[in-house]
Amino acid sequence: MLWIVLAIVLLLLAAVVWVGVRGLLAKQHLERSVSLVDTLKTEIVAGDSDAAKRTAQELEDNAGSARSLTGDPVWGAAQYTPFFGTNLRAVRQVAVVVDDVATGAVRPVAGVIGDLNTEGFAPKNGRVDLQPLVDAQPAVARATTTLTRADAAAAKIDTTATLSPVTAAVNRLRNALGSVSQQAATANKVVQLAPAMLGHDGDxxxxxxxxxxxxxxxxxxxxxxxxxxxxxxxxxxxxxxxxxxxxxxxxxxxxxxxxxxxxxxxxxxxxxxxxxxxxxxxxxxxxxxxxxxxxxxxxxxxxxxxxxxxxxxxxxxxxxxxxxxxxxxxxxxxxxxxxxxxxxxxxxxxxxxxxxxxxxxxxxxxxxxxxxxxxxxxxxxxxxxxxxxxxxxxxADAAEQKQIAGTAVAGALPTTSKRTREFGVYLNDGTAAKMDYYLDKKVSVGSSVCRKDGRPTSVVEVTLKNTAPADAATSLPRYVTGGGAFGTEPGKIKTLVAVYAPANAIYLGASQDGKGAALQTTVDGEHPVAQLETLLAPGQSTTFRVAYLGDAKYASAGVQATSTPGVRSSKVEPLQFDCAKPVPVG
Missing domain, CATH: 3.40.630.190 (LCP protein)
Incomplete structure (x- = not known):
């Protein structure tokens, strides 16, 4: 019995050493893969196709080695041991995902990058050569599919009981794949749509x-x-x-x-x-x-x-x-x-x-x-x-429009996903003139779980200011001010502000400058809308707040807002609010 126990202990020690050594080697290969991705980005941007192909091959070799090192029977059995098993399983899944991306996404794209460099799209004799885009379609489509699957696989890795370095590595992989898979999906749509829309198959x-x-x-x-x-x-x-x-x-x-x-x-x-x-x-x-x-x-x-x-x-x-x-x-x-x-x-x-x-x-x-x-x-x-x-x-082509839908150029209403809940802030001029050159806009949005049922409360805040000179009524051309012809006193700016919430959200309330807001509440499709009218004299500003109740299953999603682009660009700011008074009314 003593010899049997000793043999078992020695086997376990050997297995631990085996897994430890292979784990260390796999870690080195994965870290090398990460550094090669940064190198590859630089080479792709520079249009250096030969270097990109070499880097892609080295990335594939390192990713393949990490996958092989974590795929033997000993590692497979160790994945089911208490405590350490969850960490080993997560490392194995990371290696598989990285290898899949290297072979199914990086390799095909690196093969066509030489024909897709930016200088190649400069018109020659008034015409852009569209054939490289057509030739690249299969490779980009394959890469997009691979990245979408990899993104889903990374999301399924269980990190509830993993050590912090493993958890951090998985989160880094998820963040990278989430961003890259979206970029790849957009690139795929461009490659699929651009040739036809630019007249490759007919004017x-x-x-x-x-x-x-x-x-x-x-x-x-x-x-x-x-x-x-x-x-x-x-x-x-x-x-x-x-x-x-x-x-x-x-x-x-x-x-x-x-x-x-x-x-x-x-x-x-x-x-x-x-x-x-x-x-x-x-x-x-x-x-x-x-x-x-x-x-x-x-x-x-x-x-x-x-x-x-x-x-x-x-x-x-x-x-x-x-x-x-x-x-x-x-x-x-x-x-x-x-x-x-x-x-x-x-x-x-x-x-x-x-x-x-x-x-x-x-x-x-x-x-x-x-x-x-x-x-x-x-x-x-x-x-x-x-x-x-x-x-x-x-x-006007339904198939093309289906591809455009969901991209940044589509001009669609706000969307909701597990990652983000979008709101929309849309402005329409009511002055019937050109005074919006002087309209400044600031949009902020925030969300917090304020209820026991887990449903998030979200607040959108819109601040508008008329920056026109004090003597705008007389110093600006009549065509700019409207001259009062459409019911707005010269120099003032009338604006209709519509705040769109995600589909099926519930309107909670609104305020304007700390007072009750006189507004229209309605819907546009499945989107609740709160719309009000503002009238601002030169130098005057107003702040409009509106709150909505969301679905509990999206409580952990971040919030963002899209907005009508004005003369000056502005970023959407984060908003903190008091759950007791999300739209305070004095």
Whole structure:
């Protein structure tokens, strides 16, 4: 019996040593894999395909070694021992996930990265070569599928009883995969959609809305100018142009509107091109703009794109200054001020203003289509515009629109997931003028579990301020102030503020400047909406708070808010509040 016990003890010691040594080696391979990922990112951004392939192979070798070291029978049996078993099982699962990502995502993408470098997308002879995107579609699709599965697998790793270093490693893996899988999904949609939408399989035509942020609409700004964007096998050009005011008014909405849209924004949403984006639903905006273009020009376009002067300013960082027919020079520094403020004093005629706005956009597009830009800076500019909510895209093709849905350019209502609950803050101008150039906006959002049933209370706070000069009524052009023609005293800013909550949330209450708020509570689809009207004199500000009760199963999710992009960009701030008085009323 003594010899049997001794043999068992020796076997156990050997197993411990075996697992310990292999665990240490696996740790080294996993740490090396992490450092190689950082190297790979640098090489991909630099477009160094040869180096990226070598790094990808080294990453795959290290990940494979970590998987092999944690996959033998001894390790497998040790996974079921008390205490240490949960740690060994977690390390094994991490190794499997990393190896799957290396072979199923990194390897295929590294193989095509040389054909997808940013400089390759600069137009040559006015045309972008779309074939590399087409060729990359299978590899990017495979990588996206792999990363989605890896993200799900990492989420299932049990860390309830693991040591802190193991828990930290798993959390790091989850955070990385959560971010990368979302980026890969977006990249996959771009690769799948871009060739067809840029005319690879046949010419495409789009309505382009130039949104003016000086007169806000929920979707951005009033469409002051409208143009036809033509795409022919990677060559992009602008065709017919018209002032937004030249469309309508139509006797009836050009397409049927939902009762919710009519209740919140009126049937003018479907009767004036300048009001198609009163609703934050860009799929509705796109369909209405497309129909109005058809009724005016007899042409059925393939989709609708929206852009604003702030994004043009971003793009000018890549193109450099452009000269306008008027003699003005448009730069990244002066674009917003020139297009949204100075133009009204320089050209009092609204028709000339619209033409100036359209010509500026046309000049920038001409420079981009000719290839006169820094490719990396252009991609960064488009990314910034998209992140701000300033770029919107809708396709009339149902299959393409399904791919666009859920991306940052879709212009959809707030969504809810296990990670994030989104709110929406949408502003519509009520001044009927261009005073929103002087409107500052601050949005804050916070959430806390204030009830025994675990349901979270969320509060959205919106602060608006009129920063116009005290003598705005007389110092600013009549076209900017409205001159009182539409019922608002010159110099003041009237704004409709709509706060959208996640689907099926319950409205709890609201306040304005510490007092009860006179507002409209309604719904847009499944989204509860609280809307109120503000009127601010120069220098005056107001703060609007609204609280909603959410679903307990999303209590641990973070909260975020999307907002109508104004002249100046602002970040959503975190909000702390007292559970006893989430919307304090004095």
């Amino acid at each position: 495409r035509n789009y309505v382009l809305l130039f949104q003016n942020n000086a007169e806000l609409r929920a979707g951005g700004g009033i469409p002051g100018a409208v143009a036809l964007l033509q795409a022919k096998d990677g060559a992009i050009s602008l065709g017919d142009q018209a002032a937004g005011s030249s469309f309508g008014p139509y006797d009836q909405p050009v397409l049927p509107l939902s009762a919710d849209t009519t209740s919140l924004y009126g049937n003018i949403t479907g009767r004036y091109m300048q009001d198609v984006n009163l609703t934050p639903r860009f799929d509705v905006t796109g369909a209405l703009a497309r129909e109005m273009w058809k009724q005016k020009f007899g042409q059925q376009v393939d989709g609708v794109l929206a852009i604003d002067p702030v994004t043009l300013g971003y793009i000018l960082r890549a193109t450099g200054p452009v000269q306008l027919a008027t003699g003005d020079t448009l730069t990244s520094d002066n674009a917003v001020k020139l297009l949204l403020s100075d133009v009204y004093a320089k050209y009092p005629d609204p028709t000339v203003q619209d033409a100036f706005f359209a010509s500026a956009a046309s000049a920038v597009f001409d420079k981009v289509s000719s290839g006169g830009f820094d490719a990396k800076k252009l991609i960064a500019a488009l990314a910034d515009g998209t992140a701000d909510g300033r770029l919107r895209l809708w396709s």
